[in-house]
Amino acid sequence: MPLGTLESVPTAYVEERRRLVAARVRMACTLGFILIALSAAVNAVAFFHDRLWAHLATHVVQAGICVVVWGLSQHRKAERFAIVLAIGIAAGLGTT
Numbered sequence: 001m002p003l004g005t006l007e008s009v010p011t012a013y014v015e016e017r018r019r020l021v022a023a024r025v026r027m028a029c030t031l032g033f034i035l036i037a038l039s040a041a042v043n044a045v046a047f048f049h050d051r052l053w054a055h056l057a058t059h060v061v062q063a064g065i066c067v068v069v070w071g072l073s074q075h076r077k078a079e080r081f082a083i084v085l086a087i088g089i090a091a092g093l094g095t096t
Contacts, residue, residue, distance in 0.1 A: 021082035022073050028089060029070035036063045058096055065092040 040059040045050065069089045072078055078085065 018082050019081040022079045025082055025085050026075045029066045033063055034064040061096050062093055
C-alpha cells in the first residue's frame with residue numbers, strides 16, 4: 001500500500017483534523033471580522049476622507065467574505081470541506 005493513500009490514514013485522525021480545521025476557520029473569520037470592523041471605524045474617523053467610500057466598500061466586501069465563510073463552516077457537513085473553506089477565505093481576503 002503506498003504511503004500517500006487515504007486508506008493508510010486512520011479515520012479518527014482524518015475526522016479530528018477536519019474538525020480542528022473547521023474550528024480554526026471559524027476563529028479566523030471571527031477575528032478577521034473584528035479587525036475589519038476596527039479598521040473601518042479607524043478609516044471613517046481618522047483617515048482617507050477623500051476616498052472614504054472606496055475604502056469602506058472594500059471593508060464591506062471583506063466582512064461579507066468572513067460572514068459567508070463563517071456561516072458555511074457552522075454546518076457539521078462543512079467539516080469535510082474545511083480545507084477548501086480555509087483556502088477560500090485566504091484567497092478571498094487576499095484579493096480584495
